[in-house]
Amino acid sequence: MAASCVRTYGKKNLEVSEYPFEVLYPKDVLIRIKKALLTPLDLHIVNGEVVPKTSSPYILSSVALGVIVDKGVNVQNPIMGKYVAIGPECENKLFAYDVKGLARTYAAVSINCVKTLSNKHLESRLLIIPLLNKIINVLKTIEKKTTVTFDSCLFNIISQALSILNMQYSVIGEHTLEVVYGSKEANIRINISFDYKEDIITDSVWNVSCLRNTSFNCNVAKYLDKIRLHEILTEISVDDIDNLGLESLAEEMRRKLVVIAF
DSSP states (O other): OEEEEEEEOSSSOOEEEEEEOOOOOTTEEEEEEEEEEEOHHHHHHHTTSSOOSSOSSEEOOSEEEEEEEEEOTTOOSOOTTOEEEEOSEETTEEBTTTBOOSOBSEEEEEGGGEEEOSOSSOOGGGGGHHHHHHHHHHHTTOOSOEEEEEOGGGHHHHHHHHHHTTOEEEEEETTEEEEEOTTOOOOEEEEEEOOSSOOEEOSSEEEEETTSSOOOOGGGGGGGGGSOGGGTEEEEEGGGHHHHOHHHHHHHHHHSEEEEEO
């Protein structure tokens, strides 16, 4: 039995291919993936700029939504048929870097890696909850004039988050905003990117990863209705990837976050 996946060999190639089912361990659940999020980290993997610890070829995506269709013998929860979110961190591992990615029709993961959702529509906007959670938590810490630099696809979500938090800012470059905070002149630089490294914070510079120390925290879900999602996400079907081509997909990933629908 096989399933479809979006994978790369890290040589500027991308393909949709068959992928054999994984072993379902006692504490695992099998999830029918419905939507998976592609980020700049995935583009770095495709371009060979980041080499995951897993063996090649690499399956992409660190965040996904799906439905539980099977469970291991030690999973006691009445969880069959539940709608769940996965990632980006799972038991101290980062999907698409430490373990097989989530851009596939079926994924076997530890029960500890999933978050049960009350929403049964698996809307694409739910995929940005970990990212929005991280960005809002970082922006809330700003107490002085701060320069914020970021991956290009993050401009809209960062600027919208600043507006939601009623924080004034000005655009000073293609990938740079300046947050105005009162009359305090000290300037701190925050770099927000889709890096696989841990956050590094000093007195003057914060290097923050959108994929680390994040969660599907329901507290930020209240902000989703205030987000102009069409400026942040593009959704495409897995069946359209081959027709779209790598260059077109890569260009879209530089502009927005891309959701693959399975």
